[in-house]
Amino acid sequence: MTGLSRTRLAPLWTLLALALLVTLVYWPSPAVYCEQWLDFVNITYTHGWLVLAVCVAVLVRSRREMAAAPVQFSPPALFGLAGCILAWLVCYRASIQDLHITLFPLIFWLAVTATFGLRTGLLLTFPVAFFYLAVPSWSQLGNSLQELTVFALRGFFWLTGPEVLIFGETIHIPNGSFVIEEGCSGLHFMIVGLAVAALHGELRRDPWRVRIAQLALMASLALLANWVRVYTVIEAGYLTDMRSYLVSVSHYWFGWCLRWHWCFFSLSRRSTGRASRLTNRRCHPLTPARLRRSRGSPPRLWCWWRCQP
Numbered sequence: 667m668t669g670l671s672r673t674r675l676a677p678l679w680t681l682l683a684l685a686l687l688v689t690l691v692y693w694p695s696p697a698v699y700c701e702q703w704l705d706f707v708n709i710t711y712t713h714g715w716l717v718l719a720v721c722v723a724v725l726v727r728s729r730r731e732m733a734a735a736p737v738q739f740s741p742p743a744l745f746g747l748a749g750c751i752l753a754w755l756v757c758y759r760a761s762i763q764d765l766h767i768t769l770f771p772l773i774f775w776l777a778v779t780a781t782f783g784l785r786t787g788l789l790l791t792f793p794v795a796f797f798y799l800a801v802p803s804w805s806q807l808g809n810s811l812q813e814l815t816v817f818a819l820r821g822f823f824w825l826t827g828p829e830v831l832i833f834g835e836t837i838h839i840p841n842g843s844f845v846i847e848e849g850c851s852g853l854h855f856m857i858v859g860l861a862v863a864a865l866h867g868e869l870r871r872d873p874w875r876v877r878i879a880q881l882a883l884m885a886s887l888a889l890l891a892n893w894v895r896v897y898t899v900i901e902a903g904y905l906t907d908m909r910s911y912l913v914s915v916s917h918y919w920f921g922w923c924l925r926w927h928w929c930f931f932s933l934s935r936r937s938t939g940r941a942s943r944l945t946n947r948r949c950h951p952l953t954p955a956r957l958r959r960s961r962g963s964p965p966r967l968w969c970w971w972r973c974q975p
Contacts, residue, residue, distance in 0.1 A: 714800035740783055775790055815893060819832075859884040
């Protein structure tokens with residue numbers, strides 16, 4: 667390994683060492699992550715290991731920028747770190763699990779920013795924000811999404827039939843009943859959809875406005891795919907007298923087929939549209955006025971020459 671390579675990798679290894687130190691000091695929070703990421707019965711957060719791998723890959727990708735960033739001590743970040751540590755201790759002692767596991771990534775980011783400076787902290791903004799898609803505190807949205815699913819199904823059956831009776835989370839059809847459990851809320855679909863959209867925008871270096879639009883689109887498609895999944899299962903139970911494979915065996919992967927089909931379609935449409943706009947961009951003739959403005963600017967003259975027939 668050359669001296670230049672060692673220089674570029676040194677900040678990366680330092681960050682990884684700091685991450686390991688923070689993990690050991692605040693181990694109760696990472697222990698919750700590991701427990702949820704290894705829960706293959708609930709499986710809502712089993713994507714956490716993949717999210718962690720993506721965060722490390724993004725850090726490795728930014729190693730040159732981190733090596734070039736000046737190391738400057740940041741007092742504001744240090745004060746913020748002290749406040750977050752105090753809040754983490756209070757939440758941990760009070761057994762408020764969702765709060766202390768939510769504070770853990772922020773503690774790591776503030777520790778890096780206080781040690782290496784704001785420039786390095788900004789480079790870590792996306793990996794830390796992306797890591798939040800694997801934090802189990804998303805479960806707080808489960809009940810709300812469950813109620814939203816029941817509300818959407820009420821509208822679907824009002825439009826298409828059959829007549830149903832809905833009491834709480836239980837949907838009664840003429841030949842059976844279905845309970846919309848928390849696993850039918852679509853939370854897992856929505857989190858993974860947000861992760862795909864966020865990573866897609868980061869790899870393409872899209873503007874923040876485009877990234878926010880992608881996140882909103884993917885979250886909406888994920889919820890819609892889940893509603894279609896639950897609606898299809900209930901309709902299949904009604905039409906087959908509760909003998910359908912989706913009712914008697916499993917309908918989990920059916921939802922993922924719907925989800926990834928819509929995900930691929932929406933992202934490919936956007937990529938194709940952007941490519942076609944770049945391909946169809948017309949070259950305008952260089953008028954004498956534009957030529958005078960381009961004088962002393964070789965890149966503009968070279969672009970004009972390339973556009974000539």
